[in-house]
Amino acid sequence: MKHNEITSFLNDHHADAAWITTPLNVYYLTGYLSEPHERLFSLLITKDGEETLFCPKMEVQEAKNAGFKGNIVGYLDTESAFDLIEQRTYKTFAIESEHLSVKRLREIEHAFNVEKILDIDQVLKDLRNVKTTDEINTLHEAAKYADLAIQAGVEKLTEGITEIEVLNHIETTMKQHGISKMSFDTMVLFGDHAAAPHGTPGDRKLQKDEYVLFDLGVIYKGYCSDITRTIPFGNPSDKAKEIYNIVLDANKQAIAMIKPGAKISDCDKVARDIISNAGYGDFFPHRLGHGLGLSVHEFPDISSSNQDEFKEGMVLTVEPGIYVPDVAGVRIEDDIVVTQEGHKILTGYEK
Amino acid sequence: MKHNEITSFLNDHHADAAWITTPLNVYYLTGYLSEPHERLFSLLITKDGEETLFCPKMEVQEAKNAGFKGNIVGYLDTESAFDLIEQRTYKTFAIESEHLSVKRLREIEHAFNVEKILDIDQVLKDLRNVKTTDEINTLHEAAKYADLAIQAGVEKLTEGITEIEVLNHIETTMKQHGISKMSFDTMVLFGDHAAAPHGTPGDRKLQKDEYVLFDLGVIYKGYCSDITRTIPFGNPSDKAKEIYNIVLDANKQAIAMIKPGAKISDCDKVARDIISNAGYGDFFPHRLGHGLGLSVHEFPDISSSNQDEFKEGMVLTVEPGIYVPDVAGVRIEDDIVVTQEGHKILTGYEK
Structure with missing residues (x-):
């Protein structure tokens, strides 16, 4: 149900994927609660509903234990998570603009060949509301x-x-x-x-x-x-x-x-x-x-x-x-x- | 001392002002610790060393009590802090790119007529380091x-x-x-x-x-x-x-x-x-x-x-x-x- 709202938003807005970064929103959608500090911790949801959690390698098992069934990219502190996946292009990309930092946005734009940014904040707010x-x-x-x-x-x-x-x-x-x-x-x-x-x-x-x-x-x-x-x-x-x-x-x-x-x-x-x-x-x-x-x-x-x-x-x-x-x-x-x-x-x- | 490092950085990089947003960095520079949640809480430092703290109106007195001597713009929840100050232009503007959200960056670019962004993250890290x-x-x-x-x-x-x-x-x-x-x-x-x-x-x-x-x-x-x-x-x-x-x-x-x-x-x-x-x-x-x-x-x-x-x-x-x-x-x-x-x-x- 929750996930349908997100994929519907993506399809309605001709967006290719969403990047959820607020830890409590990731928890709301995956059942896995983490405090990533400065580490990358994000849920990627494509318009087709495919989900990939990016998290520190040492948290992969905990995320599975919490019931998350999607793909998981676990990275070491010495690795860039984006180097661990095949090259992807998400031209139109939805972000949580109130949470995502300017620096991470630059990384993502580069990693996913993003051309256009959409805000998905309100969809998550409405869901949790x-x-x-x-x-x-x-x-x-x-x-x-x-x-x-x-x-x-x-x-x-x-x-x-x-x-x-x-x-x-x-x-x-x-x-x-x-x-x-x-x-x-x-x-x-x-x-x-x-x-x-x-x-x-x-x-x-x-x-x-x-x-x-x-x-x-x-x-x-x-x-x-x-x-x-x-x-x-x-x-x-x-x-x-x-x-x-x-x-x-x-x-x-x-x-x-x-x-x-x-x-x-x-x-x-x-x-x-x-x-x-x-x-x-x-x-x-x-x-x-x-x-x-x-x-x-x-x-x-x-x-x-x-x-x-x-x-x-x-x-x-x-x-x-x-x-x-x-x-x-x-x-x-x-x-x-x-x-x-x-x-x-x-x-x-x-x- | 701390503040000199920041104004030196601004002058060396021909930047007009810095916008410090990490609450602990604001604390480090002002002596005032606050957990602003989603509210705007920032320290503006110009290349001339003028400092302005933007904080909720109800925290103005606490900030003064903590020893902060600069200007304070206290705003109500119903106000935009940027509407409370005279029009300013900071063409080259230094931000904490690892902390500032994409949405706030858009607000600031608009409020201060920013044309170019510089990252000041490392200066603060080196100071606190x-x-x-x-x-x-x-x-x-x-x-x-x-x-x-x-x-x-x-x-x-x-x-x-x-x-x-x-x-x-x-x-x-x-x-x-x-x-x-x-x-x-x-x-x-x-x-x-x-x-x-x-x-x-x-x-x-x-x-x-x-x-x-x-x-x-x-x-x-x-x-x-x-x-x-x-x-x-x-x-x-x-x-x-x-x-x-x-x-x-x-x-x-x-x-x-x-x-x-x-x-x-x-x-x-x-x-x-x-x-x-x-x-x-x-x-x-x-x-x-x-x-x-x-x-x-x-x-x-x-x-x-x-x-x-x-x-x-x-x-x-x-x-x-x-x-x-x-x-x-x-x-x-x-x-x-x-x-x-x-x-x-x-x-x-x-x-």
Whole structure:
């Protein structure tokens, strides 16, 4: 099915072959996940559907074990993979232009006598954009582990503890549950430190009556979760509570409008209007959310510039935030799946 | 100093500006580390030395806090960063061709009226290739934590334990020592499972009289370590022990020849000849090692195709291995710094 979409694209566009290079896209199409670092790791798909995986020789067996049935060109570090295959010509060649480096493009143009380049990025995005039932079930499990992680963090909160100590407790707890990898660097930020939306946890000590911002996710069977909760420790200032309630309202109202056919840009607008009308428009500097799947940031982009509609099977985050320097930073984020009737929230920790 | 090398390169090559996009290279030059995901994050350096960082608006303050003193263009997710600056023309433009994507190149060519592209990759590699005393001290600390991690793993070995359980114990122990991030996915592989050089730890249970392969590293103050030890649990077969001793000999002899002026390809050859002469040449499918620094795989490449010489201040791994399917996999890896007189081994765990 997935592969048919690609060969159809190639035939529709009179292209001879596609060169898939994003490791997660190669995984999606082959079942084999690899982190090639600077090494060549690509899946070639011809318009006739013939598939060839180019990978380091030492990974050939792992790729077979993962169930990949196509051809494999395994190369040594001292070899050029292109020297190991017969001369081929693919005049019109589809690439992932957002991933392929300029240098690799030059190599490929030379190796395959390419005359014309097409972009295939969107085909892969559209494919991964709509999840299967199995994928959604896995994402739901990943979201449940994220709930557990928030709970572990909240239980550890005590006056004087540092952000890093809480973070370590969360990740240790996750390991005890068999989760070996978080989907991004776990964020635990206290009080005004949370006013930097991408802040780094450090030795800041927890004080009474401030908010704690947790932003974290796990990788479960390859799929990512991503949750943010902002939790009061004691009784934060009225100003901070006011900000919290505005963000919570934006989160809930934006989620409420999600259903197949609704415009994605409108979802961002619902949240942004609530925050702007409350006078905090300048303090919400990021998009409302992003798609979630094998990657923690993937299609669809939940922003004012996305004119697409929600489709059944999309999985995404809704994460409005307000960050007022020296006062407070609040973000509340849930993972949502678009269902036939509307939507379902995958993250369950109380807000 | 670093910046002078770049402006000198630009002036020597009659180039108007450079566009640095590898996040670790931006960090190296600005002191600000960011993981931009798909967002634009670049440092523009003109031939006159003017620097402009392009980053998401919500990271502007963090970049300043990190000590960056140049111009900053902070953009919202809904904006194009190039629309926020006055029209500029950089006819000859230097890029990191191994990192910059084809799509971004098209955007830049348009935004800056570029007519000619130059590659600046090698300038950055050469800069990062030779470490300062401070960098070497930090890498030494990172290596000591890697030793500690191996020790934690070895102490946990007991019949019937799984690879994942040992792995979790190692990473939990590291967190207790304040290490929040490993430099890559920790590898713990038992017996014949280690015969896949890039295998994934799983539920394989430890049996008596087999080898355990640990490959791991930590990130300490941004710098990476990378160590492999293959440790006997009980009394492995004579065949496995024979393989171990060949690899150990290759590791030691290759390290012994490292000094300023020695050829890097010869270092690979020393190890490869020992393994080939013992009849295992086909079972050593990867290069001997790689550079180590802010990235766990960086310049120099320690392989038969690298005709460069070792220079004082380089830090690298030496990691010969033999992988015989269904029999055993052995790899022994150390981190080495090239000193004025020869070399110093940073990793200390017994071999």
